[in-house]
Amino acid sequence: MTNKKVALVLLEILALSLVVFFMIPLALVIFNSAKGNVEIITSPLSLPENWGNLWVNIQSIWNNPNIRYSQALFNSTFITFFSLMAITISSAMAAWVLVRTKTKMSMFIFMLFVAAMVIPFQVVMFPLVRWFGIVQRTTGLPMLRSYFGIIIAYMGFGSSLSIFLFHGFIKSIPLDIEEAAYIDGCSKFKTFFLVVLPILKPIYVTVLILNGIWIWNDFLLPMLILGKGTPVQTIPLAVNNFAGAFVTSYDLLMTAILMALVPI
Helix, strand or coil: CCHHHHHHHHHHHHHHHHHHHHHHHHHHHHHHHCCCHHHHHHCCCCCCCCCHHHHHHHHHHHCCCCCCHHHHHHHHHHHHHHHHHHHHHHHHHHHHHHHHCCCHHHHHHHHHHHHHCCCCHHHHHHHHHHHHHHHHHHHCCCCCCCHHHHHHHHHHHHHHHHHHHHHHHHCCCCHHHHHHHHHCCCCHHHHHHHHHHHHCHHHHHHHHHHHHHHHHHCCHHHHHHCCCCCCCCCHHHHHHCCECCCCECHHHHHHHHHHHHCCC
């Protein structure tokens, strides 16, 4: 066996080991979702004695009037869907304009979006909530405890990375295609949606996946904008309800985590 084959085998073994290592937490969640609270505490690493407990735990979560998991599932789906639509469409249009407008101002605006990518969320989270409260009191717009406010927040935080990705992809699109559309009588609006946007499908899917996973699993921003115990609760907030200050239902907590992973 040559050195090249030995190195390839070692790389495959390493890759397989990493897969197993990263799948261990998921396996533990599945195993403990089919256990009772006492069984989890006494033997968290063992296989469940009765897999039927998984269905019992799912029913307990789904029918719990205090958690309202079905409503949380709808809220997460609604917020994720409309946030993704707002982020992708607005970011693609903004990136297209920034690429095709060859001015110092367009480059400056693009660099502002790039710079925003490195600002930690923790730096702006409290000023953001305070500003949202001021806007709500001043204009009457429902910025806090509402779908509108959380979607606007996700649109703002997700735009910088999305514009950066779209910007790099659009630069590879030949300008001749758009000029041909203008000659055929297309407006800028039609040129973007009928010519440019279909070409953006590969990067569009990438942006959807990156932002979709982030929005679906996000806990901190919904906690700040929506609050805990309000009518609009996402799945991460609903899962958090199983972790009490003094008593934690580990069986229901693990099952809720597993149910939250299913759509992903």
